[in-house]
Amino acid sequence: MMPLAATETLIHKGSGLQVVVGLGQSGLSAARYLTEQGYQVAITDGQSAPALAEKLPAAIKIRQFGAIDAELLQQAARIIISPGISLETQAVAAARQANIPVVSDIQLFCEACEVPIIAITGSNAKSTVTTLVGEMAADAGINVGVGGNIGVPALDLLANNDMALAVLELSSFQLETVTNLGAQVATVLNMSPDHLDRHGDMLGYHQAKHRIFQGAKSVVINREDALTRPLVADDLPRLSIGIHAPDRDQYGLITDVNGQIYLARGTERLLSADKLIIKGRHNLLNAQAALALGELTGLPIDSMLTTLQRFAGLDHRCQYIETVRGIDYFNDSKGTNIGSTIAAIKGLGAVYAAKDGKLLLILGGQGKGQQFGELAPFINQYVSQVLLIGEDSQQIEQHLRAAKLSSDVLLKQCQTLKNAFIAIQHVTSSSLSQVQAVLLSPACASFDQFSGYAARGDYFSELVTQLVTDTKADNTLG
Structure with a gap:
């Protein structure tokens, strides 16, 4: 680790120094990406010996560990913050007060990505829906990248030069530093209290989640949850999902006289619920969300229904x-x-x-x-x-x-x-x-x-x- 004093002749305000704050998987991914793009990169982390430090590119000489280095942040042209680091952290807050841009790896991704993005968030079920949509796209023959909060850092998807579609799971922590994501289709699956220790209250949490809709070309909303509805132009293409019978051209559930439940689009019964491996009403909503997101992306319905019938769900999720x-x-x-x-x-x-x-x-x-x-x-x-x-x-x-x-x-x-x-x-x-x-x-x-x-x-x-x-x-x- 090079002490900051030894680096002062190398860096100055406006030099283009990119400072990555937090050395988790997304921080490592951002550091590698920025280095490959030719930037001068520095990294700082609160841990004295981050486990991933040995995987950093050798070109990154400025490594300030043991505390988030406030002086280093003040010399940054741009700060790339990891989702686990709060914007209220003293060193970060001071940098923002000095008008130094603070973004996430997701912002870097959406600026570099040239293919359509399906953006998915929500308090619950986002990993299930993200995985399902990814499998639907792959089964339809599309070269798809699936990442974000689900485990593969978004920037790592850019290594796939043939990628034709990106499906991103996004957390509120990632979204709070994203501007104008510009997704082909975006959704907030549901909203319930979570991470209030970080966001302060439901308003702060809601505002972070809804940044996913900035620049979106189409949206999917949950009719049962008013907090999922974006404040965007009414003429923006949208589909809705819900647990009741749907309106025309929307997704929902139809129950016949014998009590059998069907996934439906409008009056059309698409699939009997008993043909799904995943069980429970919440998973019927997840299935609808995946179908709606796929439809707005142009995936064929027959292929999506075939994928849905063999989808077994994710570990640790019911x-x-x-x-x-x-x-x-x-x-x-x-x-x-x-x-x-x-x-x-x-x-x-x-x-x-x-x-x-x-x-x-x-x-x-x-x-x-x-x-x-x-x-x-x-x-x-x-x-x-x-x-x-x-x-x-x-x-x-x-x-x-x-x-x-x-x-x-x-x-x-x-x-x-x-x-x-x-x-x-x-x-x-x-x-x-x-x-x-x-x-x-x-x-x-x-x-x-x-x-x-x-x-x-x-x-x-x-x-x-x-x-x-x-x-x-x-x-x-x-």
Whole structure:
């Protein structure tokens, strides 16, 4: 690492120095891209020894680690900020006050990208819809790049010289520094409280999400969620999705006299819901969103429906794991906010309610400043047991009880997933139990006990696998 004092003769205001703030995957991608474009690049990160530092191009000599270097930022011609770094960080805020441009890697991508962009955000389901749209495009024979918040940094997609379409999942953190994205089609799938510890309130969160519509050529909206509707010209091409029967040329659900549900466009029944591998009403909305986004991009409907029928969903997103002793286990560890958990409870709860069953729900982790009382009406309707784990479990219990959680719902503090599984065995062994499914949908971040939601979901799956093993052993002994 070169100390800043040694670099002062190399850099000065207006020299074109590009300073990347944060050395995660997107920061590394931006640093590599800018270096390849011939810029002088510097990087700063709060960690003293970022794990990805060894992967930086050798041409990047200015590396300020251990703190975000305020002096370095003041010498930048442009700052490229990683999504994990708040704009309110003191050094960043000072640079913005000095009118130094602060952008994200997504801004760099949209300025360089020459192919149509499908831009997808929302509080929940954006990874599922992004993946599904990407598979629909690939199955239709299109050379498609899929990236952004979903795992592949957007700038890395530019290495594919034959790319004809880009599908981007975008977070509110990425969008808050994007201007005039210019997507071929953009959507906010849904809106519910999330990241309020970063955005301050729902207004700030809403404003960040809706930057996705800037310059969009067409949009997809959710009729059930007014907060997904952009404040753009009414004559902009748009399609809507919803859980009810659709208006002419829109997407929705039609239920026949026998109770069979169909995906529909206008009065046309496209596909019976029972032909989908993914289950739950929330996934029927996801399917509609993918179809609408594909239509506005020019994908053929028959090809999209074929893809949809074989799409099995994503790991950790209402993922069916196993049935043990007559109880179905679902891993929705990606349910890291209240809106996502509500969608999972409603989507799966309705399936088991039709069979006179209830859910056992596992909640908890780091609460991110949310109001968990919003869950109470849905728990009262579809859940008979709530097991609480993690750092904010006591606060979650207080919120639920204050929100008039039904006395019919058993609530138990377990602290860890392992303890929750001990409690599950006591609950489900009772002949009086209504529980037909166990749902891990924590509505919280996982970093109090795990390295991320995937690690939490993997551990849940391991515990289910151990249950299967124990059950087989018990049967053998019996």
